[in-house]
Amino acid sequence: MRSVSPRAALRPLPALRKPLPRLHPVQRGQVAVLYFDHNATSPLHPAARLAWLDATERFIGNPSSLHRVGARADAVLSEAREKLARILGCDALDLVFTSGATESANTVLHHAARTLAPDAEVWLSAIEHPCVTAAASHYLPKRHRLIPVTREGLVDLNWLTKRLKRTRPGLLAVMAVNNETGVIQPTREILTLCRAHGVPFFCDAVQAIGKLPATGWGDCDWVSGSAHKFGGPRGVGFLKCPAKGRVEPLLRGGAQEEGRRAGTENVAGVLAMIAALEVRTQAGVPKPALRDHFEQQLLKTLPGSAIVAAPSPRVWNTTLALMPEADCRTRWVVKLDKLGVAVSTGSACASGKEEPSPVLTAMGYSATDAARVLRFSAGWESTVADWEKLLAALEQAHREMKPAPRK
Incomplete structure (x- = not known):
């Protein structure tokens, strides 16, 4: 084991000589995944990793x-x-x-x-x-x-x-x-x-x-x-x-x-x-402008969608949306995952349950409506391009889930 002198152990953490790198999209094998599930967990920040390794x-x-x-x-x-x-x-x-x-x-x-x-x-x-x-x-x-x-x-x-x-x-x-x-x-x-x-x-x-x-x-x-x-x-x-x-x-x-x-x-x-x-x-609190613009475009692009609790004060990174009707909301998650986008159906700690979300139930939403929700939660480093890619993926998933016209 490496020996550590008392004086060296009490030395302050080394100052960073250059800015920490931007967090890259989550890697799944060789494919970059657009990660919009930060409310479930966020990737380890480079500063935290450096502090952990040093400690x-x-x-x-x-x-x-x-x-x-x-x-x-x-x-x-x-x-x-x-x-x-x-x-x-x-x-x-x-x-x-x-x-x-x-x-x-x-x-x-x-x-x-x-x-x-x-x-x-x-x-x-x-x-x-x-x-x-x-x-x-x-x-x-x-x-x-x-x-x-x-x-x-x-x-x-x-x-x-x-x-x-x-x-x-x-x-x-x-x-x-x-x-x-x-x-x-x-x-x-x-x-x-x-x-x-x-x-x-x-x-x-x-x-x-x-x-x-x-x-x-x-x-x-x-x-x-x-x-x-x-x-x-x-x-x-x-x-x-x-x-x-x-x-x-x-x-x-x-x-x-x-x-x-x-x-x-x-x-x-x-x-x-x-x-x-x-x-x-x-760094301070990010502005909700990117999230707000995404919500406006989502409502225009996907008829039948709605934003839950839109009038209330909300944190800058979170959108809970009622999606256009499909056979089940997990189908949205699976489709988006195949398109390289990670989102959630709500609380990660309650996923996999058959019951509707207790949060939405308490808010007065029906079980049918609760079954249509998706949660998009961005990170501090999410960009305009990331939000645009998310919207494009939702459009594509919606097209692929729509039933084929009858002949």
């Missing part, structure tokens, strides 16, 4: 070890925690590094089940990600209530305001951005309501971190994030915890993460996550 060579120790190699690993982990805290606007001690959003959500709901009064409820929006709804059903099977949403995919603030005047839940959970529709939820207003009524607030910010300004998320009691949604590696994320009080750990064993999450920390993964997030933060 695996320089910080080889276990952060819990008492020797100098372990201490160096612990030092860079603490530095990464400080950087994330500054981005989110919270104290570094509030942050726990996890394996991703699913573990974070399970930790929050597990904590609620173990610490809330026996008759206390947890309220969550009807459009939460499966990692939140499934965790609530598991840990609090008879003690969770769904908050309704409007046809436009927004949490019903009128319902919430009236209900909070009558009763107070033990925890309220609303995501920052819906993973299927891309709708930006009124989390600031919801946080204000929670503060006024003394209700802890959990925000799944997985689809917001890296796509929207991150400052201010630290105001929430609980916030979850996942690296692979913004160009970091898979298998690493974070959970911002309340500043006061003990967290009931989901994983038990060691005393890592101040006793809130057992298990040796993924130092290289954490450093890669922070590197990717710093790139996204410094």
